[in-house]
Amino acid sequence: MADPAQFGHDRLAHLLSDRLLSVPRFQRGYSWEPPNVAEFLDDLKTARSESQPYFMGTVVLADDAADPSRQIIVDGQQRLTTTAILVAAVRDRLRQLNKLEPASVIDKNFLQTFDLEEEDNVTRLKLNAEDVRVYEEILAAQAPVDDKHPIVACYKMCIDHLAEVAPSEAHYRDLVNVVTHLDKSVQVLLAVASGLPEAYVIFETLNDRGADLTTADLLKNYLFSQSRTYLDHVEQQWSAVSRAFDKPEDLVKFIRHEHSSREGKVTTRKLYKVLQSSIGRGQKRVRDYVGRLEDSLQPFTAIREPDSEFWGRTDVDVRDSLLAFRRFGFESSMPLLLAVLNSWEITPAAKMVNKIAGWSVRAWFAGRLGGGTAEEVFSDAAVAVSSGRSKTQDHVFESLIKLIPTDQEFRQAVISSGSVSTGRAKYLLAQMERQHLAQLGVSVEAQPDWSGKSVSVEHVLAKSSGVTEFSSSADYERFQAGKDSLKNYTLLERTLNRKLADKPFEEKARMYQQSKFLLTRELGQNATWTLADSDARATELAKLAIAAWPYR
Structure with missing residues (x-):
């Protein structure tokens, strides 16, 4: 029987000095943004100024069967990593002030230690693959190769903050106090589990309300807590899925759509509880769910990648x-x-x-x-x-x-449609163009790629047209209401569209006749263009729309 979990209190920096920790490979990388770091630094500054202890939430660790010398961080990665970066910045600021001995002590006690077996320094906090290089560059006082990495941004903010804490050598004790405060007074509730499955049960229980956690975080921890003997397999599959998304909210969208595709609509707010009920308990059910999720990843990605x-x-x-x-x-x-x-x-x-x-x-x-x-x-x-x-x-x-x-409803909707963005108008007009060519038995091979940058959307009646260019103020108001509608748009190659924006229709028409788009060339055959012509064009476009996107 596994040893029961241990619960107690500890201090944030003391965790770094007292243990060797690692971020599991399947955990998302460091993701705190500048506002998070700024809040962290400000809170610590306030607590130091008031000589008060400061509570930083829960940290959940698990023993690592693969590396008994280390413990795995299940909850608390962002706080511990930020603490380590702040401590590294203190060390470097001390070096800038020529206080080498206290800098060396801080490095040895909190950041790196000498391993007799490896006969080399090892980092006390070992990050995962996407963060380890830049973090170790900072520990080695090297200029990071990736200067846009979130860890680098955090480090720079810490350095700037510490320059205010200790603007000169005379204030170096204030730097030491930053570390002392982290080591003695910044408290956490610590739970240490005998293994990952138990750790994720603890994590989920402590975060049952989902505060500050994404649905993806909660789901991952639920899956891992239930996976038991399939844990390695589930880890690998989850990692493969989560790596496909840059943002947690995009991963949640995928999870929600996959569930809805099998069991009906679910809102993001209710997703986690619904998934818990749907998946159920037991390692085989978890294994099957994660496998199904991974199988759906390729078609989901393909929908977004033509x-x-x-x-x-x-x-x-x-x-x-x-x-x-x-x-x-x-x-x-x-x-x-x-x-x-x-x-x-x-x-x-x-x-x-x-x-x-x-x-x-x-x-x-x-x-x-x-x-x-x-x-x-x-x-x-x-x-x-x-x-x-x-x-x-x-x-x-x-x-x-x-x-x-229906066709009748669709026709009226197209005719009366209001403003359309140029990106959407390009697609709509391109499909109508193809339908027009098909009805005439003309090949579309010579048509430019509508989605490329070489094709733009041109306003037939110039968008900047003034009230004096219309026969009445009522006509001008009609123009204003429909100037960004489909009937006032046409596709045109960018090479032909230069400097046409404010030209009168007579000048535009000559350029339209040179276009490879048939609808645009036909437009150019008109000597003049009025609001009545626009309305007639809306009717013609509606006929093409009905054919381009048929009812059945």
Whole structure:
């Protein structure tokens, strides 16, 4: 039977002097930002000035079976790392003031110690792979190669802070007091577990309300606490998943969409409790869940990366659809996309991706993607796919029918649509252009890549047009309301678009006729352009939209 966990009090810097600690390889790297560091330094300064002890929360450690000389930090990594950086900055400030002996004592007691077996200095706090190099460069008083690393930012802030604490050699005792305060008065509640599974149970219990923790942190600790004999396997899979995301909130989005793709809509606020219930207890259930999460990572990543190798397994072109998801932020459809890509063969799945993009465009024009209704509908459709009930495009269409406007509704929505960002307008106009070419039996091969920087969106009636250029103030108000709408946009190569922004339509028309975009060339055949012409163009664009993003 494993030894029971030990609980007690300790002091923050004393943990560095009394133990050899390490950050586990699966733990996220140092992530405190300048505001966090500034608050930490200010709080310590206040506590020192008042000669008061200062409580810094809980630290959870676990014995490391692979390295009995060290203990693993389960909770407290950010605070301990910041403390070590502050202590290193004190040492370096003492060296700047030519106080070499106290600097040496601080280095030996808190930062590095001599290991008789290795016959070399070893760091008392060993960080993980993404942080270890820059941290050890600071310990060795070397200029860090990566000067944008969060640890470097923290170190610079500490040095600046200490220059104020001890502006000259006469104040060097104030530097020593910083370390003494950390060693004697900055208190923590310490829990030391006999192994990682027990440590994560403690961690989750102490943080049951989730304060200052992301859902990803809570979920990770729950999974590790339940994984038992599969711990190494679960660690590796979790690390593979979490490394794919730069921000914790993006990882949480993925976890939420993956869950919604199988079991229906869940909000971020309720996600952790729902996952606990869904996964249940037991190492096999945890192993299966993490495996499923890892399996979903590739299709999820591919949805966001049109050039992913994932799409090389099919001849269906999904690039424009994936760019639409990105430009319009169609997050609510993500569970359904995941369900389709996880459940169907790649070619019918890719075709379904294009259909979902088209239906999403229709729903966006009709204003049906706001609020929680759309996500609920898409998630319910996803569950039907994941469970095997929906096996065809027709089945999915029936699941989404309340979101998809009919041709008549869509036509009116396009005609009356308001302002559209130029990024979205590029996609919309490009798809209408392709539909126009297809209806005329013309190849799209010569068309420029609409998504590239070589193509811009041009205002037909100049955005800067003044009231004097219209027959009445009412017309000017109409122009103001629709100047950034689709009917006043056209695609144009940047080489043709230079210095056109404020030109009258007559000058623009000559340049439009040189474009490779047919809709733009046709626009250039007009001698003049009025608000009535814009309204007529809106009707023509609506006809193309109905064909470009068909109802069924």
